[in-house]
Amino acid sequence: MLPSYLEKLTIIDLRERSEKLNALMESCTICPNECGTNRITEDTGKCCSSAKVLVSSISPHFGEEPPLVGKCGSGTIFFTNCNLKCVFCQNYDISHLGNGREISIEQLSDAMIQLQNKGCHNINFVTPTHFTPQIISALAIAVEKGLEIPIVYNCGGYESVETLKLLDGIIDIYMPDIKYSSNEIAFKYSGVKNYWTKVKAAVLEMYRQVGHLKISNSGIAKRGLLIRHLVLPNDLAGSREVINFIAEEISKDSYVNIMDQYRPAHQAHKHSELNRVITSDEYYQVINWAEEAGLHRGFVEK
Numbered sequence: 001m002l003p004s005y006l007e008k009l010t011i012i013d014l015r016e017r018s019e020k021l022n023a024l025m026e027s028c029t030i031c032p033n034e035c036g037t038n039r040i041t042e043d044t045g046k047c048c049s050s051a052k053v054l055v056s057s058i059s060p061h062f063g064e065e066p067p068l069v070g071k072c073g074s075g076t077i078f079f080t081n082c083n084l085k086c087v088f089c090q091n092y093d094i095s096h097l098g099n100g101r102e103i104s105i106e107q108l109s110d111a112m113i114q115l116q117n118k119g120c121h122n123i124n125f126v127t128p129t130h131f132t133p134q135i136i137s138a139l140a141i142a143v144e145k146g147l148e149i150p151i152v153y154n155c156g157g158y159e160s161v162e163t164l165k166l167l168d169g170i171i172d173i174y175m176p177d178i179k180y181s182s183n184e185i186a187f188k189y190s191g192v193k194n195y196w197t198k199v200k201a202a203v204l205e206m207y208r209q210v211g212h213l214k215i216s217n218s219g220i221a222k223r224g225l226l227i228r229h230l231v232l233p234n235d236l237a238g239s240r241e242v243i244n245f246i247a248e249e250i251s252k253d254s255y256v257n258i259m260d261q262y263r264p265a266h267q268a269h270k271h272s273e274l275n276r277v278i279t280s281d282e283y284y285q286v287i288n289w290a291e292e293a294g295l296h297r298g299f300v301e302k
Contacts, residue, residue, distance in 0.1 A: 001222045003150045005143060008169040014140035017166050021133035025051055030163050031083040031129050032198045047083045047130035048098060054080035056100040058111045060120050065257055067213065067221035068122060068152065075115030078126040084156045085191035088274055092266035095127060108138035113145050121220050122173065124152040132163060136170065150222060158192055159202035173221055174206035177228040181238030200245060213255040230259045231286050234273050239286045247293035255298040258286055
């Protein structure tokens with residue numbers, strides 16, 4: 001299976017998509033924050049980013065889901081800053097404090113080729129939302145240089161459907177984290193409006209584009225939707241409603257990584273309800289809900 005961007009699009013198509021995405025930065029509507037900042041003029045939007053690309057790391061990564069990692073790792077490019085402001089962010093030094101370095105579009109394209117040359121099974125863009133225009137500009141260059149492995153869009157779920165439509169035929173694997181099933185809770189802990197409303201529409205669009213996660217005979221993901229859901233203490237994530245949405249409105253064959261690694265980080269200590277790790281009972285309750293809903297891929301069954 002060829003990557004979508006080789007199977008469905010030409011270099012001219014990629015350049016046209018890049019131009020349309022870059023135009024969105026003139027009065028930024030790339031994500032649902034729609035802050036309207038002119039990022040082209042080096043002003044920074046709500047994501048604390050201008051048009052300059054900032055990355056914190058570029059390397060093969062072996063801590064992702066097994067179908068992404070394989071034997072040679074997932075080729076992660078971890079972008080600095082974020083369009084969410086989660087009070088419990090475990091990568092707050094990167095996503096909130098902006099620790100990273102500036103790279104050019106040309107250097108970003110070279111990074112993709114270097115990761116491919118190291119044998120990585122995919123290019124995994126981590127926290128890519130606010131740099132989507134620059135990513136597609138670099139991708140068009142990388143394809144000319146010989147890029148031919150799948151693209152992973154590894155995001156927090158707060159995505160614009162209009163932006164996602166411009167990625168149709170480009171992204172092979174969408175990997176959103178569905179964080180909450182409450183707009184109010186999301187605003188309190190991640191500082192964004194209408195998260196639950198927006199993430200549902202975004203994930204439905206992602207599924208429309210790529211379908212179920214397709215895994216090769218060698219166990220490597222090639223295309224499709226891979227959903228993450230982090231269990232929070234005191235069921236602040238509203239996990240049952242998240243599970244039911246996936247099973248009933250996406251598909252019972254969805255690949256869902258139900259994650260148990262929550263720990264208080266960043267500003268979580270200021271919120272007593274977040275200031276502890278989850279219990280095994282809390283985690284396995286969500287597993288039970290998933291099994292009851294008919295989900296069966298991506299998590300360890302009880």
